Amino acid sequence: MLKAVAVITSSEGISGKIFFTQEGDGPTTVTGSVSGLKPGLHGFHVHTFGDTTNGCLSTGIVNWQGLHFNPASKDHGGPEDENRHAGDLGNVNVGDDGTANFTIVDKHIPLSGPHSIAGRSVVFHEGRDDLGKGGHELSKITGNAGDRIACGIIGLQE
Template sequence: MTLTKTLLSTALIASLAACSGADSDLPGADESQTESAMPDSEMSMENETMSDDAMDDTAMDDSGMSETMEATRGEVMKKDIMNPDGETIGTVTLTSLGMGGTEVKVDVSGLEQGTHALHFHQTGKCEGPDFTSAGGHFNPTDKEHGFDVAGGPHAGDMENIDVGINGEGVFTVTNERVSIRSDNSDLPALLDADGAALMIHQKADDYTSQPSGAAGARVGCAVIKS
């Protein structure tokens, strides 16, 4: 009888141990936690790597865009602007924009307060006191004068500039109809056989009147030559 109880007890213990071993073979909480923890860690590292790559790509894109924009800017030429008495009153800086024309930056002082016309003239001579040596407007394509006129404007026509009460001003305009020299684009070149002149007038250009917008006397002139 005692032997039978002992055998039964042993069998019961063995059975329970077997069940316990079988349960450990089933997918458990510990295995699930281990599997999920590793992908989370790897995913985190991958995200960090992708974020760094994305930042590098953005930096490269910005750099490439800057280089592309800078590549459109070519030759730069700076000339003095003289008044009718032969005194230097400022400078004009021309920057080639290729097929986009020419950027014109004017830095002047000693002018009357108000609005003044700004043009390119056809000859590179600035002989005072009236600067008539510069000829008429730069107009190689034989257009009418003025932005508000059918058949206009001249290649040398540009927007008016406004000078402050102190007589000083810095202005930047883009003339899309001229190039500095002929090898930069198909646009007419300022540096032709006799050059050109930048001219500031006493009054505003009305963008209509022929042949020069009723802009009055020539008060500032810069010779545009090589």
């Protein structure tokens, strides 16, 4: 079994931990607990780069290329869509207390191999991801989920 973790931080008081586990060639299970977010839905993605030297802005190129992890060069979509970035994990629902506890199982984010997410980053966005179906000019690129408000680098564990 492979395991990884991302420690979520932000300058806005958002914090938490996201754990990743994968058995063999099976799907990866993502289990997280994050606090300090505003209630409602927030876009949640794996971004291309594991670089937080400029906060969450350095997790993907600002001109949108290389933003969400996308080794197959597909359009942005939802987790259940065939046409989606590998890193498109949809939305996390935050309760009235500002906390989100969630589990996601996804076959597009392996922890090993040529398309591994190890060393990349996870990002929470300020708004809801429209899953590529919102009709906005950014829908098929980012899900029009707004600014990056918290992030962490995905590191393998022993």
